[in-house]
Amino acid sequence: MARKRVAILISGGGSNMEALVRDMRGDPDHPAEPVLVVSNKADAGGLERAKALGVPTCVVDHRPFGKDRAAFDAAVDQRLRDAGAEIICEAGFMRIHEAAFVEGWAGQILNIHPSLLPRHKGLHTHQKALEAGDTEHGCTVHVMTPALDDGPILGQLRIAIGPNDTPDTLATRLLPLEHQLYPAVLRRFAFGDMTPIFTV
Ligand code: GRF
Numbered sequence: 001m002a003r004k005r006v007a008i009l010i011s012g013g014g015s016n017m018e019a020l021v022r023d024m025r026g027d028p029d030h031p032a033e034p035v036l037v038v039s040n041k042a043d044a045g046g047l048e049r050a051k052a053l054g055v056p057t058c059v060v061d062h063r064p065f066g067k068d069r070a071a072f073d074a075a076v077d078q079r080l081r082d083a084g085a086e087i088i089c090e091a092g093f094m095r096i097h098e099a100a101f102v103e104g105w106a107g108q109i110l111n112i113h114p115s116l117l118p119r120h121k122g123l124h125t126h127q128k129a130l131e132a133g134d135t136e137h138g139c140t141v142h143v144m145t146p147a148l149d150d151g152p153i154l155g156q157l158r159i160a161i162g163p164n165d166t167p168d169t170l171a172t173r174l175l176p177l178e179h180q181l182y183p184a185v186l187r188r189f190a191f192g193d194m195t196p197i198f199t200v
Pocket of ligand 1: 010011012013014015016017046091092093112113114139175178
């Protein structure tokens with residue numbers, strides 16, 4: 001069976017991208033392969049990581065497009081299609097897509113979000129969890145839909161929030177779990193299995 005071609009969108013360090021690439025590369029029977037890493041920021045640390053892993057990279061700087069989000073999306077879309085991408089993994093990509101882009105990849109874009117969706121959509125999720133007095137927190141991988149941080153949930157991992165936790169301690173504890181969850185979800189998704197992965 002031909003392996004599904006995966007493109008990964010990043011804006012920063014790319015640790016989730018690296019976890020995804022290593023999982024795909026580490027198993028000859030993995031149903032997916034990384035074909036492109038796209039960043040909107042030329043200085044994203046993840047670009048160096050991708051190059052070191054031998055994954056083709058490209059930069060689509062959002063700034064020249066100004067407020068024309070649709071034109072930026074179209075430029076990204078072209079590179080994804082040129083690469084023959086079949087699954088898009090968003091991993092710390094900090095630009096919000098217009099509906100047309102998401103609908104052009106209906107059901108084929110995954111995203112990881114550092115909260116237990118549907119709680120705490122948007123940014124600053126660790127701060128929001130602390131301010132809400134939540135006793136637990138976590139990360140979620142979901143299928144992207146045009147609505148922000150919405151869409152069918154494919155997996156979640158949870159951590160307890162302690163009395164001394166800060167946004168930084170939560171982020172530090174959560175990131176390794178993201179690196180476990182996202183590859184596990186992508187593997188199932190590439191097999192065509194939408195069964196959600198949850199921990200108790
Ligand atoms: C992660 O916390 C992820 O949940 C969020 O942005 C961060 C990306 O980190 N979407 P990295 O670039 O994968 O290291």
